Amino acid sequence: xxxxxxxxxxxxxxxxxxxxxxxxxxxxxxxxxxxxxxxxxxxxxxxxxxxxxxxxxxxxxxxxxxxxx
Numbered sequence: 001x002x003x004x005x006x007x008x009x010x011x012x013x014x015x016x017x018x019x020x021x022x023x024x025x026x027x028x029x030x031x032x033x034x035x036x037x038x039x040x041x042x043x044x045x046x047x048x049x050x051x052x053x054x055x056x057x058x059x060x061x062x063x064x065x066x067x068x069x
Contacts, residue, residue, distance in 0.1 A: 017031075
């Protein structure tokens, strides 16, 4: 069983926490997904810091593509 919780949205990307639950409802594993506006997952991470750093990287790339000719 999975429990999905949106943590934040930055730029156009959404950070979602995914908890994998045992039959008793206890969390046995947590991962983090970074998704685009159309909800396609562009990255899956084992730590919150890695996921946040990835969003920062993607946001910077988006800003550069908007500025570059």
